[in-house]
Amino acid sequence: MVDPRIPLISERLREIRRVIAVSSGKGGVGKSLVASVLALTLAKKGYKVGFFDTDFTSPSSHIILGVSNIQPEEMNGIVPPTVHGLKYMSIIYYAGDRASPLRGAEFSNALIELLAVTVWGELDFLIIDMPPGISDATLDVLRLIKKAEFLVVTTSSRLAFETVRKFIDLLLELNVPVLGVIENMKMTNSDFIRKETEEKGIKFWGEIPFDKNLEESIGDVERLLNIEFGKALERMIGEKIDLN
Amino acid sequence: MHEWALAEAVIKTASQIAEKEGLDNVSEVNIRLGELQQVDIEIFKFALSQLKAPKLEKAQFNIRRDEAKLRCRVCSYEWTFSSVELDEEAREAVHFVPEIAHAFMKCPQCGSPDFEVVSGRGVWIESVKGVKRHG
Numbered sequence: 001m002v003d004p005r006i007p008l009i010s011e012r013l014r015e016i017r018r019v020i021a022v023s024s025g026k027g028g029v030g031k032s033l034v035a036s037v038l039a040l041t042l043a044k045k046g047y048k049v050g051f052f053d054t055d056f057t058s059p060s061s062h063i064i065l066g067v068s069n070i071q072p073e074e075m076n077g078i079v080p081p082t083v084h085g086l087k088y089m090s091i092i093y094y095a096g097d098r099a100s101p102l103r104g105a106e107f108s109n110a111l112i113e114l115l116a117v118t119v120w121g122e123l124d125f126l127i128i129d130m131p132p133g134i135s136d137a138t139l140d141v142l143r144l145i146k147k148a149e150f151l152v153v154t155t156s157s158r159l160a161f162e163t164v165r166k167f168i169d170l171l172l173e174l175n176v177p178v179l180g181v182i183e184n185m186k187m188t189n190s191d192f193i194r195k196e197t198e199e200k201g202i203k204f205w206g207e208i209p210f211d212k213n214l215e216e217s218i219g220d221v222e223r224l225l226n227i228e229f230g231k232a233l234e235r236m237i238g239e240k241i242d243l244n
Numbered sequence: 245m246h247e248w249a250l251a252e253a254v255i256k257t258a259s260q261i262a263e264k265e266g267l268d269n270v271s272e273v274n275i276r277l278g279e280l281q282q283v284d285i286e287i288f289k290f291a292l293s294q295l296k297a298p299k300l301e302k303a304q305f306n307i308r309r310d311e312a313k314l315r316c317r318v319c320s321y322e323w324t325f326s327s328v329e330l331d332e333e334a335r336e337a338v339h340f341v342p343e344i345a346h347a348f349m350k351c352p353q354c355g356s357p358d359f360e361v362v363s364g365r366g367v368w369i370e371s372v373k374g375v376k377r378h379g
Binding site for chain 2 (some may be wrong): 007
């Protein structure tokens with residue numbers, strides 16, 4: 001027996017030039033904020049950008065983007081609505097604000113379903129906000145989206161980096177492109193993360209200082225792009241991503 | 245899953261199977277359709293008829309419904325999807341992403357959302373039959 005959804009996925013992703021999965025081995029390091037600002041900044045530069053929140057059990061990008069009361073359109077599949085210039089897809093269209101307790105196989109099924117059904121069309125970038133950890137989501141993205149490149153987010157904490165290091169090692173072992181590492185919520189002068197990253201032969205994108213204005217900018221996209229967090233990321237994107 | 249996306253998936257996959265098995269003309273595609281998908285069979289059949297690929301022009305699409313059965317992982321209680329009353333919003337959500345059932349349904353006996361779908365999830369191509377290519 002054959003699951004017909006799998007062959008459809010490559011067709012759905014055919015017109016997408018680059019897929020960037022914003023991920024980390026660890027939770028709470030700012031993946032969703034980095035993914036959101038990355039997507040918004042690229043859209044602002046004039047690129048066609050899709051944004052897919054795959055954190056099905058704990059989605060948060062809709063809060064960051066200030067999204068409410070929108071639904072995708074049905075046309076030979078599901079066409080994501082455009083939010084702040086992004087084609088935005090999230091489980092919240094279906095689950096609302098209810099908890100969605102999913103085990104691993106159920107997560108995989110939901111991901112396959114949404115990848116098979118979502119009509120992205122032509123995109124320069126698809127940014128994926130990944131759930132934390134080295135489990136189903138990472139393994140499924142590696143299995144189903146062959147062109148995915150990973151952007152890894154960590155904090156300065158050795159505890160966070162202990163897991164992030166293993167995550168990077170796994171990606172490198174599998175010959176998956178790692179675009180770089182971002183050190184978020186930086187509060188000290190330590191160069192521990194930079195050194196560790198560069199020793200692995202990976203680009204260190206830079207540091208984002210702990211930004212006291214971040215929390216009150218959540219939900220206000222213009223403000224988010226103009227505080228230090230947004231500006232620091234914009235500089236990194238300009239310097240580190242080959243946009244040609 | 246959306247009926248048109250589903251039909252596109254079936255046509256694409258059946259064509260790939262026909263190619264792999266060296267079939268020139270496909271006479272029959274047997275499909276198992278999980279009840280949890282809540283697919284509108286008429287729309288699905290219409291979509292299949294509109295999307296037909298070259299080798300599938302004369303193919304008959306046989307669709308077999310698979311009843312959705314659920315089992316609680318906590319207390320082992322079993323029930324059917326059809327026995328549960330869901331409002332329109334929930335039905336629509338489950339139609340697009342069947343796993344969302346976990347956000348809307350709980351075990352009728354113990355109230356846990358930790359249940360498994362024993363049968364009736366997904367769409368499967370069971371077999372593709374046809375005339376083999378000569379030589």
